[in-house]
Amino acid sequence: MTVFHFFNCAILTFGPHAVYYSATPLSEYDTLGTSIKAAIVYLGTALVKLVCLATFLKVSETDSFDPYQELLKALIGFVDVAGLYFALTQLTHRNISQNHKFQAVGLGWAFADSVLHRLAPLWVGARGLEFTWDYILQGLEANANLVLSISLAALGSLMWLRKNKPKTLIPIIYICAGIVSTMPSITSLQDRVATAVSFLSEARPGVALTGGGWV
Amino acid sequence: MAHQRKRQVMESMFPVIELVVILLACVEFCxxxxxxxxxxxxxxxxxxxxxxxxxxxxxxxxxxxxxxxxxxxxxxxxxxxxxxxxxxxxxxxxxxxxxxxxxxxxxxxxxxxxxxxxxxxxxxxxxxxxxxxxxxxxxxxxxxxxxxxxxxxxxxxxxxxxxxxxxxxxxxxxQPATATTGGSGWVSGRELGSGFGMGSRVEGRGLVSRSDFGTRTGFETDVRVFFQGRVSRRGVRVGVRFSGRRRDLGWVSGCGSGSGFGVGDGFWDGGWGQDSGxxxxxxxxxxxxxxxxSPTITNIQGWLPGLKTDGDNQLPTIAIVASYDTFGAAPALSVGSDSNGSGVVALLEIARLFSFLYSNPKTRGRYNLLFGLTSGGPYNYNGTHKWLRSFDQRLRESIDFAICLNSVGSWDNELWIHVSKPPENAYIKQIFEGFSNVAEELGFKVGLKHKKINISNPRVAWEHEQFSRMRVTAATLSELSVTSELFERTGGLVDSRGFTNETAVIRSVKLIAESLAACYSRLGSNFGDDVLEVADGWSFENVHLKHIYGQEKNMEIFADDSSLAVNPFYIRSWLEFLSRKPRVAPFISKNDPLVLALKKELEDHTHEVNIQHEVLDGMxxxxxxxxxxxxxxxxxSVTFDLLLLLVLGSYLIVLFSFLVITTRGLDDLISIFRRPPSRKVKTA
Structure with missing residues (x-):
């Protein structure tokens, strides 16, 4: 347990990033610099996002659903898209193909996200004696996030870097980009619905709530 | 040369890295x-x-x-x-x-x-x-x-x-734990099962002999798991060198020769049976x-002086004593509601009642009353012994008799008076008759038990025996009919509030108070008159009391509905308080709230409250x-983590292969595994 388990969870959380880098041609073209730049941009974006959230969002005392607040949250989520746009178009990259550029940016983006959001909880929690599935799930989440980031970067590069886009595809690209970038809001919404459902199903037989279960 | 130096620098870094890892891991997170x-x-x-x-x-x-x-x-x-x-x-x-x-x-x-x-x-x-x-x-x-x-x-x-x-x-x-590996193999397996690493057999055995193992060691071995895990899975050179350098020879050989895995097998058998799931x-x-x-015991004494008339040189004294501390299997749970919380409560209530009587000169008796809350009861009444020793000769001789209260909180219809002098003794007879008369009035029985003291035996079963050893007449009032052994019935786990009956305490208080009051009457004072007067003065129209007053012998001073009645609320609140407070003497400090509370309560009812701190005898x-x-x-279990590691490893390998195949093609993937030999050929 303990450190061993931490090690396992860390593999699950950060392993895929390393594997992705080493398995794809990214490593051959030495695109590490691009990834690092993307990670730094992510840091800046996260900071901006934090400030925005703190400024514009009310702290809800109750867990009630407020559509206006949710909309605002989703809009702030587009700060991410702005950050990606900056990372993809404004940064001077070394002469690498667009194909590799979006992968490198997506990878750096996802890795920075994992480090920022998951490393500290992992270090604090996964080394404790208590066993929970939380950290393994969190690792899986990191995997999903990697896919999400790379696909978002891919869409971004399609939108902003490709000159000769097929006309018919443009609306589809934009719709996809919209869906992908609002993904965090969508998942949180799902989460909320799922907890509400489980709440109802638990409350009905009159069983006391244990609370805190993962959904 | 430069390359070698670089390697040395790297090597010297490893202990530092290890230290940092250990330091980080020692920070305990809740x-x-x-x-x-x-x-x-x-x-x-x-x-x-x-x-x-x-x-x-x-x-x-x-x-x-x-x-x-x-x-x-x-x-x-x-x-x-x-x-x-x-x-x-x-x-x-x-x-x-x-x-x-x-x-x-x-x-x-x-x-x-x-x-x-x-x-x-x-x-x-x-x-x-x-x-x-x-x-x-x-x-x-x-x-x-x-x-x-x-x-x-x-x-x-x-x-x-x-x-x-x-x-x-x-x-x-x-399934039952397989003991196929037997002996130390099994034990080291068990160590692993509980979070110990794949340590070598040598170390495992070394650890077994110690039974209390801190988390630190647990961690070190975890590190071992960690690094050997790396060694065996990936063959990273750093890991081998790292452990080889830091561990003793046993470990190195275990690791180097690969017998570490043999132990791992043993672990697998044992650990699996024990920790499946x-x-x-x-x-x-x-x-x-x-x-x-130096555990201290604290005795608290209160003094109610009697009324001196001109002729008296020194008034006789009656001592009422209860030991208040407890002893039990769990010191933090030894609240002793009955033994001897009930005795303490009874003593406090008696002090309260008599403080009423003694506050008016007319009803003040010709006896001094000495109230003693003693500690060290479970340890052969060591506190009582020390307390008596601290008396000066004149006081000790002035004590007519002492009544010790012990476990008076859960009886039905019979109480016992334990004495160590033969029942024929005049004093004993007087005490016993006084008590049994009052008991008869109140509707229950009091029995007499005589047990001789064996001076050579250090065991003191009853508190009055300490008095008797000092040649003071004394008796213990208790619901227990038999003498208990050392640490038996001293307010342990069993003795909780739920098993103590406050009506029993009330009846005990009444018995003692009435018996003591009867003593005054026998002294020939016009005590009864005065009590009645006082009661009248407090505007209590008590026909019942007046009626009784006619016959001096059956006078009931502490009648239920008079102002001198035993107060059930007082008794209940004190019983509640004592039933919440573990009172094992060595764990009670000198200024413990309990001691202060008892002292304050005695101060309210008596004069000259003294606290005596003594050291419990060295035994x-x-x-x-x-x-x-x-x-x-x-x-x-560690097994789970090993399985998880396996699953994760294969996941990463599959991911790697998938990515290589999709982005570079299958040939590239195969060439990755072929490359090392070809490189070797090149360098050669």
Whole structure:
């Protein structure tokens, strides 16, 4: 347990990033610099996002659903898209193909996200004696996030870097980009619905709530 | 040259890295998990002979009593719910000194002093009587044995019940631990099972001999797992060098020759049987118990001076004494509601009643009253002994007799007066007659028990024996008919509020107060008149009292509805208070709130309250850390983590292959594995 388990969870959380880098041609073209730049941009974006959230969002005392607040949250989520746009178009990259550029940016983006959001909880929690599935799930989440980031970067590069886009595809690209970038809001919404459902199903037989279960 | 130097620098960095890792890991984070208040079995020595639980720190897996037969429990905590306790099993385990990681007894909530449901009702039904006797037997067993592992008590609640049910289920389904590896192999397997690394056999054996193992070592071995895991899985050179450098030879050979994996196999067998699925780990992290330096005992005395008339040179004194401290299997649970909380409450109430009478010169008796709350009761009334020794000769000689109160809180219709002088003795006769007359009035019986003192025997069973040894006439009033052994009936686990009856205390108070008042009457004063007058003065129109007044012998001074009635609320509140406060003397400091509260109460009712601090005689040594917090962690076995590692490894390999194939093609993937030999050929 303990450190061993931490090690396992860390593999699950950060392993895929390393594997992705080493398995794809990214490593051959030495695109590490691009990834690092993307990670730094992510840091800046996260900071901006934090400030925005703190400024514009009310702290809800109750867990009630407020559509206006949710909309605002989703809009702030587009700060991410702005950050990606900056990372993809404004940064001077070394002469690498667009194909590799979006992968490198997506990878750096996802890795920075994992480090920022998951490393500290992992270090604090996964080394404790208590066993929970939380950290393994969190690792899986990191995997999903990697896919999400790379696909978002891919869409971004399609939108902003490709000159000769097929006309018919443009609306589809934009719709996809919209869906992908609002993904965090969508998942949180799902989460909320799922907890509400489980709440109802638990409350009905009159069983006391244990609370805190993962959904 | 430069390359070599670089390597040296790198190598010198490794200990630093290790140090940083260890330092980081030593920072303990409060994990989640259930936290339960636990109370440790007392640890004490009598003249150097050890008794009780000798350890406090706990860090083991939990098992229920349904463990598979023949399994090794030396690193397992047995959780025994008191409801299905098999006393002969425990007896056998303790008497044969079988190795155990620890014991945790779950007590029913009726014994908890936080239990409020049952207060007031008198638990005299058959079932609870049985539970009581069983618990008393268990307590005596634990108190008088030397147990080389931690023993804790906790109260049943929903958390512990859930955990226990889970453990039982695991124990029932888990296949019996395979002992094929036997001996040390099995043991080292077990070490692994509980979080120890794939350490070499040598180290494993070294660890077994020590039974209390801190988390630090657990961590070190974890690091070992960590690094060997890397070594065996990836063949990273750093790992090998790292461990080889830091560990002793045994480890290096174990690692280098690959026999580490052999041990791993042993672990696999043992660990699997033990830890299949998820288990629970019980952790109590407390420092090693320390000796209580010079345990003090505190006696409190109050003095009510009688009315001196011209002729009297010195008034006779009556002493009323109760010992207030307790002793039991769990010091933090030894509240002793009956033994001797009831005696203390009775004493305080008597002091209160007589302070009324003594506040008016007309009703002030010709006796001095001396109230003594003594400590050290369980230790052969050591405090009483010290207290008596501190008296000056004149005071000691002036004491006519002393009444000691001991366990007067749960009797039905018979009380006993224990004396050590023969019943024919004039004083004894007088005391006994006085008491039995009043008892008859009140509708119950008082019996007399005579037990001679054996001066050569250090055991003092009754408090009055200390008086008798000082040649002071004394008697003990108690509900107990038989003499108890050392540490028996001293207010242990059983003696909770739920089993103490306040009406019994009220009747005892009445008995004593009336008997004492009768003494005044016999002194020939016109005491009765005055009492009545005073009562009238307090505008209590009490026809009943007036009626009784006619016949001096049956005068009832402390009648139920008079201003001098025994106050049931007073008794109840004090009984509640004492039933919440563990009172094991070595753990009561000099200025403990309890001592101060008792002192204050006596000050309210008597004059000249003195506190006497004494050191408990050197025969007994006590150890601290009597209460702790138990963390119950749900843990997965190392096996689970190994499997997880395997799954993750294959996942990453599959991911790698998939990515290589999709982005570069299958040939590239194959060429990756071919490359090393080709490179070698190139360099050659």
């Amino acid at each position: 994990g989640a998990g259930t936290v339960v208040d636990v109370y440790r079995l007392i640890q004490y020595d009598i003249s150097g002979v050890p008794f009780g639980s000798r350890f406090a720190a706990l860090n083991h897996h939990a098992a229920s009593t349904h463990f598979p037969p023949g399994s090794d429990l030396s690193r397992t905590v047995l959780i025994i719910p008191f409801r299905d306790l098999n006393i002969s099993f425990v007896k056998e385990y303790i008497s044969q000194r079988q190795p155990l990681g620890g014991l945790l007894f779950l007590l029913p909530r009726i014994f908890s002093f936080e239990n409020k449901d049952d207060i007031g009702s008198n638990h005299q039904d058959h079932a609870s009587e049985q539970i009581k006797n069983l618990l008393a037997e268990l307590e005596q067993l634990l108190l008088h044995s030397n147990i080389p592992y931690p023993v804790y008590f906790a109260f049943e609640d929903s958390d512990t019940e859930a955990v226990l049910a889970d453990i039982k289920r695991n124990d029932a389904t888990g 998820q288990g629970y780990k019980l952790v109590v992290s407390v420092p090693e118990p320390k000796k209580v330096a 007994f040594t006590f150890y601290d850390s009597s209460r702790a917090r138990l963390n119950i962690y749900q843990v997965a």
